[in-house]
Amino acid sequence: MNQGNKSSFVVSLLLRDIFHYARACGGSFFLCSFLVITPGAQSLAQGVLEKSQNDSRVVAQKAFDEGRRLFAEGTANSQLKAIEKFAEATSLWQAVGDHRMEAISLSYIGKVYDVLGEKQKALDY
Numbered sequence: 001m002n003q004g005n006k007s008s009f010v011v012s013l014l015l016r017d018i019f020h021y022a023r024a025c026g027g028s029f030f031l032c033s034f035l036v037i038t039p040g041a042q043s044l045a046q047g048v049l050e051k052s053q054n055d056s057r058v059v060a061q062k063a064f065d066e067g068r069r070l071f072a073e074g075t076a077n078s079q080l081k082a083i084e085k086f087a088e089a090t091s092l093w094q095a096v097g098d099h100r101m102e103a104i105s106l107s108y109i110g111k112v113y114d115v116l117g118e119k120q121k122a123l124d125y
Contacts, residue, residue, distance in 0.1 A: 053096050056092060056095060056096045057092075057096055057098070059092055060089050060092030060093050060095075060096065060098070060101065061089075063085050063086075063088040063089035063092060064085070064086065064089040064093075064101065064104075064105055066085045067082045067083075067084075067085030067086040067088075067089060067105070067108060068082075068108070070082035070085060071108065071111075071112055076116065079112050079115060079116055080116075082108075082112050083109055083112050083113070086105045086106075086108045086109045086112070087105075087109060089101070089105045090102055090105040090106055090109070093105055106125050107125065109125045110122045110123070110124070110125030113125065
């Protein structure tokens, strides 16, 4: 590994650790402050952030798909589990800023409650 690649790799690891620390602290202020101090690392950090968002989208889609699968099973037990999966997906879609999928997940929760005969709960969604 040449010196340029080695430096890039070290910066990548450092930014990854800083990003995870910032997320664990509940905010991105620390990460933003770091990027202001070292603007040359901005594009690398942006790549780390985009990968994290893409990973979150994959997890959200898996939860959503699992909710649809459970809903399709049609048993009361599977539908209750579907509500949990749709609620999980809703939170994940909200976290990545996908309001369309967040709304769709919420509407599925309402639909499941409707099918279960819990009309008032269905109206809440």
